[in-house]
Amino acid sequence: MSLVAGFGMPLDHEETTPSAEGFREDGGGGPDADFVFEVEAAIALGDSSRVHELVGGLHEADVGALLERLSHEARPRLVELMGADFDFTALMEVGEATREDILEELPVETLVEGVRELESDDAVAILEALEPEEQDEVLDALPAQERIVLRRSLDYPEDSAGRLMQTTLIAVPPFWTAGRVLDFFRETEGEELPDSFFEVFVVDPGYHLLGTVFLDALVRARPDARLDEIMQADRRRVKATEDGAEAARLFERYNLVSVPVVDGSERLVGVLTIDDIVDVIQEQASEEIKALGGVNPEEELTDDFWWIARSRFAWLFINMLTAFITSTVLKSFQSQLEQMVALAVLGPIIAGQGGNSATQTMTVAVRALATRELNRSNALKIIFRELAIGAVNGAAFGLVTGVVAANWFQNVGLLPVMALAMFTNLVAGAFGGIVVPLIFDRFKFDPAVSSGPFVTTITDVVGYGAFLTIASIWFHLG
Amino acid sequence: MSLVAGFGMPLDHEETTPSAEGFREDGGGGPDADFVFEVEAAIALGDSSRVHELVGGLHEADVGALLERLSHEARPRLVELMGADFDFTALMEVGEATREDILEELPVETLVEGVRELESDDAVAILEALEPEEQDEVLDALPAQERIVLRRSLDYPEDSAGRLMQTTLIAVPPFWTAGRVLDFFRETEGEELPDSFFEVFVVDPGYHLLGTVFLDALVRARPDARLDEIMQADRRRVKATEDGAEAARLFERYNLVSVPVVDGSERLVGVLTIDDIVDVIQEQASEEIKALGGVNPEEELTDDFWWIARSRFAWLFINMLTAFITSTVLKSFQSQLEQMVALAVLGPIIAGQGGNSATQTMTVAVRALATRELNRSNALKIIFRELAIGAVNGAAFGLVTGVVAANWFQNVGLLPVMALAMFTNLVAGAFGGIVVPLIFDRFKFDPAVSSGPFVTTITDVVGYGAFLTIASIWFHLG
Numbered sequence: 001m002s003l004v005a006g007f008g009m010p011l012d013h014e015e016t017t018p019s020a021e022g023f024r025e026d027g028g029g030g031p032d033a034d035f036v037f038e039v040e041a042a043i044a045l046g047d048s049s050r051v052h053e054l055v056g057g058l059h060e061a062d063v064g065a066l067l068e069r070l071s072h073e074a075r076p077r078l079v080e081l082m083g084a085d086f087d088f089t090a091l092m093e094v095g096e097a098t099r100e101d102i103l104e105e106l107p108v109e110t111l112v113e114g115v116r117e118l119e120s121d122d123a124v125a126i127l128e129a130l131e132p133e134e135q136d137e138v139l140d141a142l143p144a145q146e147r148i149v150l151r152r153s154l155d156y157p158e159d160s161a162g163r164l165m166q167t168t169l170i171a172v173p174p175f176w177t178a179g180r181v182l183d184f185f186r187e188t189e190g191e192e193l194p195d196s197f198f199e200v201f202v203v204d205p206g207y208h209l210l211g212t213v214f215l216d217a218l219v220r221a222r223p224d225a226r227l228d229e230i231m232q233a234d235r236r237r238v239k240a241t242e243d244g245a246e247a248a249r250l251f252e253r254y255n256l257v258s259v260p261v262v263d264g265s266e267r268l269v270g271v272l273t274i275d276d277i278v279d280v281i282q283e284q285a286s287e288e289i290k291a292l293g294g295v296n297p298e299e300e301l302t303d304d305f306w307w308i309a310r311s312r313f314a315w316l317f318i319n320m321l322t323a324f325i326t327s328t329v330l331k332s333f334q335s336q337l338e339q340m341v342a343l344a345v346l347g348p349i350i351a352g353q354g355g356n357s358a359t360q361t362m363t364v365a366v367r368a369l370a371t372r373e374l375n376r377s378n379a380l381k382i383i384f385r386e387l388a389i390g391a392v393n394g395a396a397f398g399l400v401t402g403v404v405a406a407n408w409f410q411n412v413g414l415l416p417v418m419a420l421a422m423f424t425n426l427v428a429g430a431f432g433g434i435v436v437p438l439i440f441d442r443f444k445f446d447p448a449v450s451s452g453p454f455v456t457t458i459t460d461v462v463g464y465g466a467f468l469t470i471a472s473i474w475f476h477l478g
Numbered sequence: 479m480s481l482v483a484g485f486g487m488p489l490d491h492e493e494t495t496p497s498a499e500g501f502r503e504d505g506g507g508g509p510d511a512d513f514v515f516e517v518e519a520a521i522a523l524g525d526s527s528r529v530h531e532l533v534g535g536l537h538e539a540d541v542g543a544l545l546e547r548l549s550h551e552a553r554p555r556l557v558e559l560m561g562a563d564f565d566f567t568a569l570m571e572v573g574e575a576t577r578e579d580i581l582e583e584l585p586v587e588t589l590v591e592g593v594r595e596l597e598s599d600d601a602v603a604i605l606e607a608l609e610p611e612e613q614d615e616v617l618d619a620l621p622a623q624e625r626i627v628l629r630r631s632l633d634y635p636e637d638s639a640g641r642l643m644q645t646t647l648i649a650v651p652p653f654w655t656a657g658r659v660l661d662f663f664r665e666t667e668g669e670e671l672p673d674s675f676f677e678v679f680v681v682d683p684g685y686h687l688l689g690t691v692f693l694d695a696l697v698r699a700r701p702d703a704r705l706d707e708i709m710q711a712d713r714r715r716v717k718a719t720e721d722g723a724e725a726a727r728l729f730e731r732y733n734l735v736s737v738p739v740v741d742g743s744e745r746l747v748g749v750l751t752i753d754d755i756v757d758v759i760q761e762q763a764s765e766e767i768k769a770l771g772g773v774n775p776e777e778e779l780t781d782d783f784w785w786i787a788r789s790r791f792a793w794l795f796i797n798m799l800t801a802f803i804t805s806t807v808l809k810s811f812q813s814q815l816e817q818m819v820a821l822a823v824l825g826p827i828i829a830g831q832g833g834n835s836a837t838q839t840m841t842v843a844v845r846a847l848a849t850r851e852l853n854r855s856n857a858l859k860i861i862f863r864e865l866a867i868g869a870v871n872g873a874a875f876g877l878v879t880g881v882v883a884a885n886w887f888q889n890v891g892l893l894p895v896m897a898l899a900m901f902t903n904l905v906a907g908a909f910g911g912i913v914v915p916l917i918f919d920r921f922k923f924d925p926a927v928s929s930g931p932f933v934t935t936i937t938d939v940v941g942y943g944a945f946l947t948i949a950s951i952w953f954h955l956g
Binding site (some may be wrong): 032033036059061068069093095182185186193194196197198214215216218219220221222223251252253254255256257273274275277278279281282285286288289290292293294295299301305308309312313315316319320323324326327330331334337338341344345346347348349351352353356357359360362363364366367368371373374377378382385388389392393396397400401404408460 | 510511514537539546547573660663664671672674675676692693694696697698699700701729730731732733734735751752753755756757759760763764766767768770771772773777779783786787790791793794797798801802804805808809812815816819822823824825826827829830831834835837838840841842844845846849851852855856860863866867870871874875878879882886938
């Protein structure tokens with residue numbers, strides 16, 4: 001199996017010097033193996049000009065993808081060889097493990113320079129990834145004004161709006177006119193304005209947010225229109241201490257592109273933009289998917305082997321305990337199983353169908369809780385609906401598997417026994433599948449993380465328990 | 479259990495007439511039950527002015543949340559009672575089932591008026607939800623220019639960039655100056671400009687895209703700067719026929735806020751903005767989560783009961799077939815199970831741990847394939863890593879469960895038998911958990927939808943098969 005088939009590279013480097021256009025994708029949005037190999041080679045030789053040639057013209061996202069592919073040793077070397085030309089925003093495009101991996105190898109001076117180049121939200125993300133002592137060293141080496149802003153952001157809780165926000169923004173008084181703002185833009189040095197911005201904030205002398213004017217409204221306005229005439233005064237805002245996930249919900253619900261961030265006294269402290277929020281949304285989805293699959297939501301593809309093995313072990317250990325609960329139920333029916341081994345053969349069908357059916361219900365419930373579609377006002381209705389679906393499918397599969405089992409083992413009594421047990425288990429599974437996530441959510445546990453083992457324990461215990469009990473009665477097993 | 483506890487509403491309506499501020503949230507981002515009740519009452523009475531009073535000042539997202547809560551009959555009545563004041567964008571904020579539910583009840587004239595009010599991307603979404611004949615009726619009643627634009631969008635494949643894009647945009651020639659563009663904004667009637675925009679597109683006389691100028695660059699430029707001096711010429715673009723999911727990946731990767739859409743001959747036909755893309759991203763995540771949970775990715779909380787029951791049945795039916803495969807394996811060991819019933823008690827532990835461990839691997843693989851972190855260049859490395867994790871955890875759980883089982887049944891032979899079977903099954907599960915999704919992905923099937931039953935069939939068959947075979951040999955069962 002050739003992993004690079006179809007993505008070969010001409011051998012004659014002189015003719016086709018890779019450049020920004022020479023970054024070949026491997027079909028997965030990453031650099032191809034040959035390109036990575038070339039970069040690794042240039043790094044190994046310490047050939048700074050060749051590294052510049054290869055990497056210099058790349059978009060920061062592509063540099064990020066490249067860093068992910070490089071070896072542990074080559075990563076910080078690349079940053080050093082690029083020197084002042086290395087764009088630290090590329091470190092925003094790599095996984096957390098890779099970022100920390102690189103940062104811990106870099107000298108403090110390089111970090112200081114890198115952080116100074118960045119917008120405040122990215123600078124905060126870099127500082128977050130540093131060890132506390134190193135964080136202090138970097139902060140101390142920054143000019144006072146930058147240090148104060150970054151320290152304030154870092155004082156907000158992790159994953160809060162205050163950490164994600166951009167603090168460079170344009171705030172002007174309400175009596176300015178549209179024309180004056182436009183003049184202000186033209187007169188101000190590019191360096192002092194944010195790299196990109198969508199709106200102008202209108203504030204009073206105490207920096208309290210009065211309203212905002214989007215650029216498209218500004219350029220449409222008469223030059224002599226006062227900002228307080230054209231601003232949107234009722235703009236939604238988020239508190240800096242609020243969770244990023246909450247802010248993301250606001251963006252989604254109201255289709256926002258940016259939202260001002262205020263402190264406890266409604267003073268403007270920053271702005272959250274949609275591109276930061278997209279990362280939060282994507283991150284949340286990933287975490288929910290991993291949690292539902294029994295994987296630590298923090299696990300990244302680039303994480304350390306032993307860390308991953310241990311975290312998977314922890315989850316499997318809980319599942320093992322629940323498996324022993326099921327086995328205890330089975331053991332209590334040991335003599336019945338001996339008398340009628342068909343029950344041991346058929347039991348997994350009842351338990352398995354119940355587990356799969358309950359997982360369907362649980363998935364729907366967890367997702368609907370995450371999107372806030374499921375809430376107090378419709379919970380009862382959805383519970384009844386899921387019970388009804390469990391009953392319908394329980395009856396259907398009870399009949400089908402009962403008929404098959406009765407024929408297979410030439411024992412007509414297996415039909416009512418299978419049917420009744422299957423029905424019971426699918427109804428119990430539906431109940432567990434929706435009620436367990438609701439309970440976890442009610443008590444502020446993440447239902448995606450915790451529901452799975454509980455729900456399948458219900459269907460295993462009820463499945464085997466009901467099946468063996470009903471069979472014991474029907475077939476008079478003692 | 480009171481569903482509205484804590485969100486009560488004063489009984490004296492005269493004093494606190496609900497208005498935009500009167501829309502009380504129920505903690506889940508939706509309107510509270512009392513508010514819904516009041517709106518339902520006003521609708522039942524046909525009291526148009528009361529409906530205006532209650533709903534008139536709400537944000538479209540809140541009207542959408544309200545529509546979701548209303549009864550089937552009340553929904554179209556609300557639209558009719560609001561008349562020309564009903565903002566059709568609210569229909570963008572409801573689930574697909576609710577949208578179709580409302581649209582099929584509305585007269586064609588109302589639909590025509592509603593569609594005319596909307597931006598082109600939303601108009602397309604409304605038209606998509608109509609029956610073909612009704613779609614034609616509405617299109618025929620529109621002015622020629624709007625009809626042509628909408629028909630062209632509808633000609634693009636479902637979920638393509640062409641369907642999602644906004645066609646109202648600002649395109650100007652390259653020789654215009656920044657000052658002239660600003661004058662153009664001020665002179666143009668508000669109606670003819672897009673509701674909101676971030677950039678100006680620079681095109682040649684054939685409407686080929688030359689570059690774009692973001693508003694923040696425009697307002698910073700000298701008034702006499704030509705657009706072709708200040709535009710970004712190398713802007714990323716998407717083809718109108720491209721899948722929306724592909725476009726979403728571009729936005730995420732390069733942190734874009736908008737991207738021009740071009741047709742087959744590189745002519746500018748529209749613009750995709752991040753707020754549309756956020757919906758695509760959220761939708762994709764939901765579909766992946768549902769698929770992994772064995773739920774039809776199209777299933778919505780508001781869907782018809784029988785549709786949901788049938789679609790869940792289909793998935794469970796496939797699982798039932800795989801359950802019978804497992805039972806066939808068990809049946810082939812019937813005499814061994816009779817001789818040693820402990821095997822029937824302990825088998826589910828081996829199968830279950832294997833299934834859970836394989837699901838962990840599969841979840842990581844499916845997610846990493848979706849985010850493109852897993853690809854040809856690192857697939858082999860990840861396969862080996864997962865096999866190693868399976869081996870480590872297989873050895874660990876083999877030992878633990880073996881010791882417990884040997885003690886429980888006072889049979890020391892169960893230790894090596896359990897340990898060996900567990901090890902085999904976790905390694906096999908790890909292999910299946912990563913290779914099955916990779917194969918599905920390779921052949922362009924969605925790995926999230928299809929991998930589950932295959933992977934658990936592997937761990938059930940290998941789990942029971944290995945355990946019973948090893949036990950038969952060790953204990954000389956015939």
